[in-house]
Amino acid sequence: MPKIVDHNIRKRQIAEASWRVILEQGMEGATVRNIAKEAGLSLGALRHYFSTQDALLEFAMNLVIERVTERITKIALKELPPKEKVLQILLEIVPTDAEKMAEMEVWFSFVSYARHKKDSFDAQHDGIYTGIRKLMYYLDEEKLLRKNLTIELEIERLYSLVDGTAMHALLDPNRIEKKQIHALFVYHLQSICIEDF
Amino acid sequence: MPKIVDHNIRKRQIAEASWRVILEQGMEGATVRNIAKEAGLSLGALRHYFSTQDALLEFAMNLVIERVTERITKIALKELPPKEKVLQILLEIVPTDAEKMAEMEVWFSFVSYARHKKDSFDAQHDGIYTGIRKLMYYLDEEKLLRKNLTIELEIERLYSLVDGTAMHALLDPNRIEKKQIHALFVYHLQSICIEDF
DNA sequence: CATTTTATAATACAATTGTATTATAAAAAA
DNA sequence: TTTTTTATAATACAATTGTATTATAAAATG
Numbered sequence: 001m002p003k004i005v006d007h008n009i010r011k012r013q014i015a016e017a018s019w020r021v022i023l024e025q026g027m028e029g030a031t032v033r034n035i036a037k038e039a040g041l042s043l044g045a046l047r048h049y050f051s052t053q054d055a056l057l058e059f060a061m062n063l064v065i066e067r068v069t070e071r072i073t074k075i076a077l078k079e080l081p082p083k084e085k086v087l088q089i090l091l092e093i094v095p096t097d098a099e100k101m102a103e104m105e106v107w108f109s110f111v112s113y114a115r116h117k118k119d120s121f122d123a124q125h126d127g128i129y130t131g132i133r134k135l136m137y138y139l140d141e142e143k144l145l146r147k148n149l150t151i152e153l154e155i156e157r158l159y160s161l162v163d164g165t166a167m168h169a170l171l172d173p174n175r176i177e178k179k180q181i182h183a184l185f186v187y188h189l190q191s192i193c194i195e196d197f
Numbered sequence: 198m199p200k201i202v203d204h205n206i207r208k209r210q211i212a213e214a215s216w217r218v219i220l221e222q223g224m225e226g227a228t229v230r231n232i233a234k235e236a237g238l239s240l241g242a243l244r245h246y247f248s249t250q251d252a253l254l255e256f257a258m259n260l261v262i263e264r265v266t267e268r269i270t271k272i273a274l275k276e277l278p279p280k281e282k283v284l285q286i287l288l289e290i291v292p293t294d295a296e297k298m299a300e301m302e303v304w305f306s307f308v309s310y311a312r313h314k315k316d317s318f319d320a321q322h323d324g325i326y327t328g329i330r331k332l333m334y335y336l337d338e339e340k341l342l343r344k345n346l347t348i349e350l351e352i353e354r355l356y357s358l359v360d361g362t363a364m365h366a367l368l369d370p371n372r373i374e375k376k377q378i379h380a381l382f383v384y385h386l387q388s389i390c391i392e393d394f
Numbered sequence: 395c396a397t398t399t400t401a402t403a404a405t406a407c408a409a410t411t412g413t414a415t416t417a418t419a420a421a422a423a424a
Numbered sequence: 425t426t427t428t429t430t431a432t433a434a435t436a437c438a439a440t441t442g443t444a445t446t447a448t449a450a451a452a453t454g
Binding site for chain 4: 229230241
């Protein structure tokens with residue numbers, strides 16, 4: 001039954017199928033055939049929505065970023081005490097459940113894959129740096145930061161802390177628990193914010 | 198002229214050739230043929246030293262870790278003021294020149310590749326966590342740490358800071374300069390150590 | 395010197411890859 | 425209803441893959 005297919009929806013379904021494949025088999029397993037099979041489609045059908053493999057991968061990668069951005073934005077719009085809001089956003093970046101770990105795993109794969117594609121798509125700009133920067137200025141405007149801080153260095157420090165923790169949570173999930181990550185972020189925020197938390 | 202070949206040396210040469218290939222083309226380009234060509238050998242010759250591709254990749258990855266560990270150990274054995282020594286070691290982990298960037302790039306590629314090889318080799322344990330832990334205890338024993346610190350959290354924080362910075366230095370080298378990284382680490386060490394630096 | 399081992403090369407092979415082509419049928423459009 | 429478009433499938437194809445086989449010559453060994 002053709003023509004009743006919404007291309008955008010179908011493309012998302014295919015992208016999600018490719019995530020599942022990458023999650024299980026890594027980038028080496030992300031072949032058009034494996035993805036088509038996972039999506040329950042034939043090669044020809046898949047090709048009808050993505051004329052090339054890179055087009056598919058690019059779409060799938062952008063969808064990851066889109067998803068994460070959406071979730072973070074949702075928190076950012078919440079009515080919360082500033083420090084609590086910042087904490088929640090930071091924790092949202094770190095993969096502590098299966099879904100987030102999958103997303104980061106996929107993003108991780110994409111980045112190391114895309115780095116060596118001359119033309120093609122651009123990973124690295126996941127927008128996290130910009131987000132962290134805004135968070136720090138937000139804390140500053142709310143007069144929550146301690147004196148004596150060098151704000152540019154604090155931005156860099158928080159950015160590294162979050163991405164480093166995210167990386168560790170992904171690569172060695174058994175070493176570090178969700179509770180510890182929470183404690184770590186609270187600890188760090190306390191060290192740069194006034195008052196107790 | 199056969200038989201005058203030192204297998205260990207040759208294997209290292211091949212491993213280094215594979216690094217160069219991975220550096221330029223990523224893991225997708227790390228085919229036996231590309232590596233053989235880069236090493237100036239035939240397929241048969243390469244196969245004489247590594248009977249399988251995974252054996253070669255595992256060797257090449259371990260060599261990266263070996264190299265980095267060696268360089269860090271060299272610093273650790275130096276006669277230096279404690280805080281200066283810690284700083285130098287931390288900076289050694291972050292890739293700020295071409296050679297270190299290459300090593301981390303290769304390590305990065307290996308990790309995301311090896312994660313999905315069921316049997317096969319084990320990446321992730323690069324020994325950095327253990328090293329950071331030792332550094333923190335070293336600072337503690339030297340009575341250089343401030344009071345009120347939670348040492349376990351400080352270990353985790355420094356570990357994330359260093360790996361996060363390393364990741365950023367690799368993925369977006371134009372955004373952050375060597376000087377900034379130096380300043381960041383000094384800044385962080387100051388925040389956890391007594392006295393000025 | 396004769397023989398065996400070692401290093402290298404050339405070639406082969408089956409499997410897998412991305413992409414292209416062709417075919418079919420279902421729905422939409424006329 | 426007839427025609428066209430769309431979705432899917434099946435198959436084809438050249439290129440590339442890891443690995444295996446065979447061949448050759450240089451050194452080591454006896």
